[in-house]
Amino acid sequence: MAYLQALIHYAMHFGVIYYFAVKYKHIGFSASKIYLILLATLVIDIDHLWASPIFQADRCSVGFHTFHSVYALIFYLALYFLSRSRWLKLFSFGLLFHLITDEFDCVMTMMRLK
Numbered sequence: 289m290a291y292l293q294a295l296i297h298y299a300m301h302f303g304v305i306y307y308f309a310v311k312y313k314h315i316g317f318s319a320s321k322i323y324l325i326l327l328a329t330l331v332i333d334i335d336h337l338w339a340s341p342i343f344q345a346d347r348c349s350v351g352f353h354t355f356h357s358v359y360a361l362i363f364y365l366a367l368y369f370l371s372r373s374r375w376l377k378l379f380s381f382g383l384l385f386h387l388i389t390d391e392f393d394c395v396m397t398m399m400r401l402k
């Protein structure tokens with residue numbers, strides 16, 4: 289079950305964003321550029337480096353790490369709705385989808401540990 293969870297998690301981080309890139313290439317960017325912008329949202333996982341311990345199995349990122357906090361979520365939402373820049377809107381969409389992906393992982397972890 290843990291392997292399936294990891295597979296789903298990384299499929300969402302790397303595969304589903306590819307689907308978004310192909311599906312939404314009409315917004316003015318090429319699919320590869322959209323994919324790279326969405327892929328760049330993984331940069332927020334840098335906040336794992338200043339957590340102690342850096343990695344802890346079954347710890348939920350959302351609500352624990354700096355860039356996965358409620359304040360970060362509010363900032364990403366504001367960026368999405370208030371930004372006039374298309375790439376910033378796309379980047380903030382990617383950040384929001386990143387949090388959804390991580391939260392989905394948290395839900396799967398909770399279900400697995402019950």
Ligand SMILES: [Zn+2]
Nearest residue numbers: 333349386390
């Ligand atoms: Zn994350």
